[in-house]
Amino acid sequence: MLYYRRKILLALLELFDGELTAKSLQKFLFLFTRSQETASFDFIPYKYGCFSFQANQDLATMKKYGYVEIAEHANGRYIQLKKKDDFLGMLDMFDLASLNKIKYAFG
Numbered sequence: 001m002l003y004y005r006r007k008i009l010l011a012l013l014e015l016f017d018g019e020l021t022a023k024s025l026q027k028f029l030f031l032f033t034r035s036q037e038t039a040s041f042d043f044i045p046y047k048y049g050c051f052s053f054q055a056n057q058d059l060a061t062m063k064k065y066g067y068v069e070i071a072e073h074a075n076g077r078y079i080q081l082k083k084k085d086d087f088l089g090m091l092d093m094f095d096l097a098s099l100n101k102i103k104y105a106f107g
Contacts (some may be wrong), residue, residue, distance in 0.1 A: 005040050006058050008032070008095065010067060010087040015028075015103050018081035023048050025079050028102055031057055035098040 011067070012028060013020060018038060020028070026043075030050040033039040043050040059079060062068045069080045 002090075003058075005054065006062055007087055007090045008040055009055060009058055009062070010081065010083075010085075010100075011091050011096075012099060013068065013079060013081040014087045015099055016107060020079055022077040022079055025059075026055065028049055028106065029053075031102050031106070032095075032098055035101070036095070 003096045009025075009029070012025065012032070016024075016028075027049055029041060029052060030043050033041050033043070041052040041054045045051075059070070063070055065082070067083050069082050071080055073077045088099070091099070104107060
């Protein structure tokens with residue numbers, strides 16, 4: 001069983017074809033939490049923009065359980081979805097709509 005926060009991360013990766021740079025994932029996640037009534041993640045200012053320690057820890061945990069893979073490339077660090085499931089279907093309709101808006105506007 002996954003925490004709802006982790007389902008959000010996995011759904012975000014699924015929406016963007018299973019792969020995002022670490023920076024992009026943090027930025028899209030920040031935009032997403034601004035549309036939530038109660039933010040799922042907290043962010044702090046960082047040298048490349050916003051950063052969530054919660055999201056970073058959740059990604060490390062999901063890597064341990066085989067949900068994601070963190071790959072270092074010459075052009076950055078990528079988070080890749082390893083398990084194929086319907087993570088978007090696990091979200092409530094408001095969060096799903098918010099993620100789709102972000103994908104449409106910025107993806």
